[in-house]
Amino acid sequence: MILLEHVYYAYETGSPYLLRDLNLMIKNGDYISIVGENGSGKSTFVKLLLGLLKPVKGSLRNDFTRTAYVPQRFESLNSQFPITVREVLNCYRKVLHIKDKDCINHYLELMGMKGYEESLIGTLSGGQCQKVFIARALMGHPDLIILDEPSTGIDVKSQSELYPFLKSLNQEHGITIITVEHNLRAAIRNSKQMYHVAGGSGHLCSPEEYIREYVSENTGSEAYV
Numbered sequence: 001m002i003l004l005e006h007v008y009y010a011y012e013t014g015s016p017y018l019l020r021d022l023n024l025m026i027k028n029g030d031y032i033s034i035v036g037e038n039g040s041g042k043s044t045f046v047k048l049l050l051g052l053l054k055p056v057k058g059s060l061r062n063d064f065t066r067t068a069y070v071p072q073r074f075e076s077l078n079s080q081f082p083i084t085v086r087e088v089l090n091c092y093r094k095v096l097h098i099k100d101k102d103c104i105n106h107y108l109e110l111m112g113m114k115g116y117e118e119s120l121i122g123t124l125s126g127g128q129c130q131k132v133f134i135a136r137a138l139m140g141h142p143d144l145i146i147l148d149e150p151s152t153g154i155d156v157k158s159q160s161e162l163y164p165f166l167k168s169l170n171q172e173h174g175i176t177i178i179t180v181e182h183n184l185r186a187a188i189r190n191s192k193q194m195y196h197v198a199g200g201s202g203h204l205c206s207p208e209e210y211i212r213e214y215v216s217e218n219t220g221s222e223a224y225v
């Protein structure tokens with residue numbers, strides 16, 4: 001469980017709070033999509049959950065023991081950067097003190113990435129790169145996975161594989177999933193709850209409530225579901 005009570009955050013002392021009075025309980029087994037406009041504070045909120053930033057005021061308790069983070073695709077990764085998929089995963093294996101070297105093959109196979117072991121990480125497509133980073137996340141047997149915009153730069157086919165996979169991790173393996181989402185359709189279809197960040201505040205609601213409250217009449221809810 002993660003519990004936020006009256007959490008405030010500002011990057012600079014004395015400047016207005018970017019996030020104000022956040023109160024939220026994230027329970028084991030939740031699948032929450034964090035949505036909101038550019039600059040509303042979604043990534044900042046995730047950094048607070050990850051413990052990379054500390055609340056200026058209020059309390060944040062994270063009881064998850066194995067949190068994995070899947071970053072956004074690295075647009076700037078040079079295709080010739082001399083590190084292979086196997087080497088990326090092997091570094092992580094060592095960090096986690098996992099003795100079994102074969103686990104790399106297991107997780108790559110699980111993600112449909114068998115055969116890419118010796119590819120340079122920078123030569124992979126967005127979807128392939130995402131799968132490698134999810135494989136890396138799974139190596140640590142996480143109880144919580146936080147993903148930053150998992151569908152950015154990924155084609156429709158890869159998205160249609162990714163979300164059912166995340167859903168199965170959540171529903172069949174009980175892994176709690178938190179994603180930052182710009183893909184409202186994916187958020188509404190897949191998550192159990194949405195956390196809407198706007199004007200410094202956060203509001204937790206069901207996908208149905210989200211459609212009622214935030215999807216404008218101009219856009220039309222049918223565009224998303």
Ligand SMILES: Nc1ncnc2c1ncn2[C@@H]1O[C@H](COP(=O)(O)OP(=O)(O)OP(=O)(O)O)[C@@H](O)[C@H]1O
Pocket residue numbers: 011018036037038039040041042043044045
């Ligand atoms: N390290 C930092 N120092 C100062 N200000 C920052 C820092 N990181 C982010 N900000 C500011 O905080 C605000 C929120 O940024 P954040 O990245 O959390 O938004 P976001 O909702 O994730 O945006 P996006 O959807 O564009 O990714 C922005 O105005 C940003 O400029």
